[in-house]
Amino acid sequence: MAYQRDFASAPVSTAPIGIFDSGVGGLTVLREIDRQLPHESILYVGDTARLPYGDRSPDEILQFVREIMTWMMAQGVKMVMMACNTSSALALEQVQAEFPIPILGLIHPGARAAAQAGQRIGVIATPATVASDAYRQAILEVDATKQVWQVGCPKFVPLIEQNRLQHLETVEVAKTYLQPLIAANIDTLIYGCTHYPHLAPVFKTFLPATIQRIDPAQSMVKAAVKELELLDLKSTVPGRPTQFFVSGCPDQFAHLAARLLGPTPMVEQVNFELAVQPSQPGRRG
Numbered sequence: 611m612a613y614q615r616d617f618a619s620a621p622v623s624t625a626p627i628g629i630f631d632s633g634v635g636g637l638t639v640l641r642e643i644d645r646q647l648p649h650e651s652i653l654y655v656g657d658t659a660r661l662p663y664g665d666r667s668p669d670e671i672l673q674f675v676r677e678i679m680t681w682m683m684a685q686g687v688k689m690v691m692m693a694c695n696t697s698s699a700l701a702l703e704q705v706q707a708e709f710p711i712p713i714l715g716l717i718h719p720g721a722r723a724a725a726q727a728g729q730r731i732g733v734i735a736t737p738a739t740v741a742s743d744a745y746r747q748a749i750l751e752v753d754a755t756k757q758v759w760q761v762g763c764p765k766f767v768p769l770i771e772q773n774r775l776q777h778l779e780t781v782e783v784a785k786t787y788l789q790p791l792i793a794a795n796i797d798t799l800i801y802g803c804t805h806y807p808h809l810a811p812v813f814k815t816f817l818p819a820t821i822q823r824i825d826p827a828q829s830m831v832k833a834a835v836k837e838l839e840l841l842d843l844k845s846t847v848p849g850r851p852t853q854f855f856v857s858g859c860p861d862q863f864a865h866l867a868a869r870l871l872g873p874t875p876m877v878e879q880v881n882f883e884l885a886v887q888p889s890q891p892g893r894r895g
């Protein structure tokens with residue numbers, strides 16, 4: 611797909627940065643952006659009507675990402691950060707080739723940070739991310755001597771999206787998923803899904819403190835800072851309040867986001883499927 615950018619609408623530093631996830635996972639990335647890039651305006655997309663992405667096929671994920679990218683381009687974003695590992699693992703290279711703005715993913719920044727931190731690396735991620743083997747490959751590209759264990763955790767995203775963070779069931783599920791990694795004696799753990807940092811207080815109750823936790827968002831946002839500076843696109847004036855758009859129920863998202871973030875956000879509903887019409891010329895299936 612060749613997405614044409616009109617030169618008259620070349621990005622300016624005050625244009626928003628788009629970030630997207632299937633749901634509230636992207637809020638952990640938003641927190642990091644607020645810390646490292648406090649002057650940026652953010653446009654947040656949560657594709658809540660179609661979550662979890664982690665159970666979807668690679669074709670479906672690519673299709674969803676194309677739709678969201680197309681919609682974000684129409685909103686005039688200057689950069690996109692994928693706040694979703696599953697999308698980063700399965701669609702990043704493809705959409706980077708299709709859309710004429712910088713698009714950053716989480717896998718390589720996370721893999722580099724983990725490879726610097728330790729030798730025995732555990733990855734917890736969605737089934738789709740684990741099946742892609744993206745983290746293992748990216749870590750071994752950095753250093754082929756590293757050892758990598760990956761665990762798919764299909765129950766985490768539904769538990770978080772259903773606001774069941776404090777439930778006993780969540781602790782039990784977490785122990786079951788993490789047990790093989792503890793048994794493998796990992797020294798480093800990658801949060802390979804942006805939802806999982808929301809579970810950090812749960813992990814803390816049983817995960818040995820010696821295991822270093824890597825949140826790939828920290829390194830991705832660091833890379834975004836560099837890229838914005840290089841392109842002279844970093845905002846120097848205070849940004850507008852974050853705008854939230856979801857494909858599912860805005861109230862449900864606002865309620866959960868308030869619990870995880872603090873203030874209750876204003877959330878609008880959008881059908882991202884409409885962004886890419888089947889008849890659009892040049893569209894690839």
Ligand code: DGL
Nearest residue numbers: 635662663664695696804
């Ligand atoms: N938070 C996303 C990720 O980082 C997607 C989770 C999902 O919807 O399964 O992979």
